Amino acid sequence: MNKKALFTILYLGNILLLNSQIREDLRVDAEIISRCKVQISSNNISFTRVDPNAQLPIPQNEPPIEVIVKGTFGRGEKVYLRIQAEGNLTDPISGQTIPADTIYWEASGNGFDNGTLAPSVPIGIGRWNKSGTYHGSLFFYFNNDPSYAPGVYYLTVNITVSSF
Numbered sequence: 001m002n003k004k005a006l007f008t009i010l011y012l013g014n015i016l017l018l019n020s021q022i023r024e025d026l027r028v029d030a031e032i033i034s035r036c037k038v039q040i041s042s043n044n045i046s047f048t049r050v051d052p053n054a055q056l057p058i059p060q061n062e063p064p065i066e067v068i069v070k071g072t073f074g075r076g077e078k079v080y081l082r083i084q085a086e087g088n089l090t091d092p093i094s095g096q097t098i099p100a101d102t103i104y105w106e107a108s109g110n111g112f113d114n115g116t117l118a119p120s121v122p123i124g125i126g127r128w129n130k131s132g133t134y135h136g137s138l139f140f141y142f143n144n145d146p147s148y149a150p151g152v153y154y155l156t157v158n159i160t161v162s163s164f
Contacts, residue, residue, distance in 0.1 A: 036071035091151030109136025
């Protein structure tokens with residue numbers, strides 16, 4: 001075989017190799033789990049009873065609490081925003097208590113609900129059935145009663161978001 005023929009055969013072989021395709025498949029998995037998050041603009045509210053004889057509810061001293069709920073949920077899952085009082089309002093000096101259900105809130109925003117605190121029982125603030133970001137605000141009131149003893153009363157509440 002002459003050198004020109006051999007070169008042509010090798011050259012054609014390279015062309016065939018360069019134009020052939022070898023395919024490998026790559027499997028891509030992306031797991032997106034249900035997750036949710038809640039943000040609140042402040043972690044403190046207060047009430048000041050000036051006139052013990054006034055029967056009107058006392059509004060919180062601060063601006064409304066802004067709430068943002070963010071979530072990614074599976075099909076058929078719902079997300080719930082709840083608030084739970086850890087007992088009743090208590091004056092640590094005197095030991096006097098005021099029932100937690102003397103505090104209620106008015107809510108605004110898509111999916112947010114009005115409600116009243118209850119000691120040791122989670123109460124719904126909001127609920128949604130699809131992924132997204134939800135904005136709302138809560139404004140709290142304290143039902144005044146002239147029979148409450150003077151003092152500074154404290155109560156801790158938990159705000160939680162969960163999906164089911």
